[in-house]
Amino acid sequence: MSPQSSHGGYEGYQASRPSFYIGQHDSCRTDGLNDDQYNRVLDFGFSFATAPITTKHFHDRVVALQKSYLADTAARDLTSDERANPSLPGPTIPTLTDEDTTLFPGPNITTVVAYCSPWLDLYSADPLVANLSRQALNLEVSYASFCGVRSIVIPGPRADVDPKRVAEYGRAIKEALRQAAQIGVVVHLPMYREPGLEETGDTLSGPDAYPSTSASGSEEIDIYSSWDTWHTIRTMCDYDPRLFVAVRVPKRLPEMQLQTRWFAEPMHFLTFSAPIFQQNRAGFPSLSRNHQALVNMYMRLKNAPWILLADVGPSGDELASVSDLSSPSSPSTGGDAFPSLAEAHSGAAIYQSDKKRKPTHNAHLSYIKHLEREQEPYSVTETSTLANFQDWLQSPLQPLADNLESATYEVFEGDPVKxxxxxxxxxxxxADWKRLNRPSSAIPRPGAAAVPAGSPTIPELVVAVAGAGRGPLVTRVIRASKATGVPIQLWALEKNQNAYVYLLRMNKQVWGNKVHLIKTDMREWAGPVAEGxxxxxxxxxxxILVTELLGSFGDNELSPECLDGIQKHIARPHGISIPLSYTAHLSPISYPKVYAELSGRAPSNENAFETPYVVHLYAIDLVSQKxxxxxxxxxxxxxxxxxxxPFVEDWTAKHGLKKVQTGGGGAMNLATGLNEHNVRHCHLTFVCRPRGVMHGLAGYFESVLYQPAANKDGSVPEPIEISTRPDQIDRKSKDMISWFPIFFPLKKPLYLPQDSEIEVSMWRQTDDTRVWYEWLVEVFVWAGPNSRVKVAASELHSSFKVACLM
Incomplete structure (x- = not known):
């Protein structure tokens, strides 16, 4: 049932496309909002608003403390050595008072986003300023947490040039996370340091501490410096799941590589200020096409960032007028919150209420809501069910060791493309078999007349579906037989005894008892018994042997091992396997959200970083370039x-169909080596131009289901394929959703310098009883025309303890 039909009206309309959660932020606001003012903001159409935690009174108190300390130090006439003495006591900010804040617990507190004082300077080169800023931050964060807010925004560093000062800032954020033990902490940073859009408010360091970068027009801008700062902060905070980032969107968007870099981060807010907007032909604010594309991209996330409009909402004067109208001395209400009966009857109270509460039009907010209405509806691959799977880790299936549930089969069958x-x-x-007059494996029934050579009668074709599940491929084989006019004898094999019951029912009710059902592991099947x-x-x-044994990496659910056990029944030389072949593919990715989740699992799960996960990769950044x-x-x-x-067949002929005994039989993992032909190894080199961070490897697969035979004119048709590679899926199997990619994590993220090369080594290993993967990543930079230097390397990861059982 579609969202429109299930909800109806506007609710159904909203459910079919992304919804925006829009807030208002005033960088000049020094006092919190009372209930009437906050409701006024909501009346404008905003969903929430930011509120400063402390007032100007607190700022003045901290500045006075700073000045008195400096004056006292100067009055003591200390020598330079005495001033440098690390044991010299510094100033301590006394606790907050009711004059220092207007933020209090109340009915709206859970929808208020607390904003720490912008004059704090945790990045300051002055130890006194940095110390006072850290103290003030802890007081603000602790008090806001007490009040019950759900998230706190902390202004980011004003610059990125000094790694030592960035580290000091990061340590302060880690301390703040301890102060706010239950709520989210959001660091507010620019997407990059765009000249002309720097923060202008003064800090404790003074008005000249951070000169505008726009003053030096010839200076080259490092667009990755702000992300570098964020990476340092969140690394110092051990990828804390309560730590988020808010990004100020620039007027001129950077290269897509940086946009997708931020896309992969745990983003809470996208901030748009007035200068970002441009006037359209009607004179109203609007966003460029590139900005619209950025909004559209971010809003497809399952946990989409909230939009924060900065300095474009109701002005301070408007909100102050609300405060005046709602005061007890206001003549409009006579000091009563409710109108008298006479006022209500005359409509005077309605007039006064409208005068007090009716909002003026906000053009910027109206435009953002217009963008919300213009969002493309969710596509087939963006249904609510699939959206819930975004970046959700699942352990790979073990279909050989476990019997799947009906619901799992049903999910597989929901993909018509495959x-x-x-x-x-x-x-x-x-059709090729018929056109090329290939021989049939069907044996004539006893007493049946022989088919004369050149007879128009088409002999039957023997087809087997191995691993039939609930039978979707059986149905497709029958349909293909009817479409081509070629009769078939059809066998369906399934080891899952519960699925076998379902197949028996399908055979009676749908397939007309024309399918030979065999309950067995395909590797132990003796072969089809000729009809008659x-x-x-x-x-x-x-x-023709048809299977759908492929996993997210192609071979990770042991398709090679399964087909080894049944392919001896394929006729030679004309027998066909569908699929014909499959390839595994890798790409290094940045995946901070999932890395943070795995870090949380690691203390209780020693294999958290040794497990390849099936996951709907979404909030990722592909760190390499083509x-x-x-x-x-x-x-x-x-x-x-x-x-x-041949050696497997010889062994089977000698020992029969019993399972191969392993252990101590040879040098290859102390096994007999019968599965050694399915061992694989690769060594791949990727190039990373901008600097970044790598959290693991994304794995995909492609499969050639069948390569049609050449035409009479010698031309070769395109192969019939399926693919999960992001750059090929639309061409080969558009909208296919049967397989999510696989993710091979790294225990420790690898920092990638600019113009680095990533060397990936991976092994597919076996000991004849199980299959597992091992992977290693190394990072190199060129130190000269013929010299590379290794700058980082992971340890050798192994999924041996969670191997797929044969």
Whole structure:
């Protein structure tokens, strides 16, 4: 059922596309809002507002303390050595008083966003200023937390040039997180230091501490310095899940690489100030197309950032007038919050209420709401169900070791694209078999007349679906048979006894009992018994074998091992395996949100960073760039089917179909080595131009389901494929949702200097009883034309303890 039909009206309209949560921030506001003023802001159409935690009184008190301390130190006529004595006591800010704040617990407190004083300077080079700022910050954060606010915004450093001072700021934020033990802490930073849009308010360091960068017009701007500052802060805070960032959107947007870098961060607010807007033809504020695209991109996140409009809401004078009208001495209400009966009857009270509460039009807010209405509806791949899976970690399935639930099968079957591609591949294979007059493995029934050569009668084709689940591929095989006019004998194999019951029901009610159902592990199947030869148990071969054993990395659910056990039944040389081949692909990514989650799991789960996770990758940043010889997505390895395994077949002929015994049989992981042909290794090189951070590897796969035979004119048709690679999925299997990518995490993030090279080594390992992965990442920079220096490296990760069981 669609969201429109389930909710109806405007609610259904909103549910079908992203919704905006818009707040108002006044950088000049020095006092909090009383209930009437706050309601006035909401009347304008805002969803929330920021409020300063302390007043000008507190600021003046801190400044007076600073000045008195400096004056006292000067009056003591201390020598330079005495002033430098680390044991010299500094000033201590006394606790807050009721004159220092207008923020109090109340009915609106949970919707108020507390904003710390912008005059604090935790980044200051002056130890006295930095110390006083840290004390004031702790007082403000602790008090706001007491009042019951849910989040606190702390202005970020005014510059990024001094790593020592950034570290001092980061340490203060970590201390603030301890003070606010239950609420979110948001650091407010620019997307980059854009000249002309610097913060202008004075700090404790004085008006000349941070000169405008726009004054030096020839100076080159480092657009990644602000992100570097954020990375230092959140690293010092150990990726605390309560730490967020608010980004001030610049007037001129930077390169897409930086936009996606911030997209991957835990962003709470996107801040738009008045200078960002431009006038449209009608004279109203609007955003450029690039800014609109940025908003559209960020609002597709499951936890989309809130929009904060800075200095474009109701002015201080407007809010002050509300305070005057609501005061007890105001003649408009006679000191009574409710009108008298006479006033109500005459309508005078309504007039006064309208005069007090009716908001004026806010053009900036109206435009943002217009953008909300213009959002594209959610696509097929953005349904509410799929949105809930964004960046949600799941352990990979173990279909060989576990029996899946019906609901899991149902999720798989909800993707028509995959099954459409499979049906297309099956139909093409059957059509080629018919056109090229390939032999059939079907054995004539006893007493049946032989089919004369050149007869128009088409012999039956033997088809098997291995791992049938609840039967979606069986249905597609039957449809392909009817579409091509080729009769088939169809076998369906399933080891899950519960799914087998469902298949029996499907055979009776849907397939007309035309499917031979076998409850067995495909690796232990003796092969199809020829129709009409059941009495003699005569076995035959399979012309087309259809499977859907692929995992998020292609081979991670042991498709190679499963097909090894059944491909001996494929007829030679004309037998077909669908899929024909599959390849695994890797790309290094920045994934701070998920890394923070794994860091929280690690203390109670020793394998948290050794597990490859199936995850709907969304809030990620692809840290490498496409350069000649080094694409952004690179192939790790490939598997092709069918492949002859003479030594396995010889072993089976000698020992029968019983399972292979392992352990101590050889040098390869102390196993017999029968699965050693499925071991793989890759070494890949990626190039990272801007500096960044890497949290792991994203894994994808591509599969050729079937390669149609050449046409009569010699031309070769396009292969029928499926792909999860972001740069190929729209071309090969658009809107396919059956597989989420896989994520191989790193225990420690790797910082990537500018123009670095990322070397990825990965192994697919086996000991004949299980399969696991091992991965290692190294970072190099060029120190000369022929010399590279390793600047970072991960440890060797291994999923051995959570291996996929054979």
């Amino acid at each position: 099954y459409d591609q499979y049906e297309k591949a099956i139909a093409a294979a059957i 030869h059941e009495a003699t148990n005569t076995l035959t071969k399979v012309d 350069v000649p010889g080094h694409p952004r997505f690179q192939q790790a390895w490939e598997f092709v089917h069918p492949v002859r395994l």
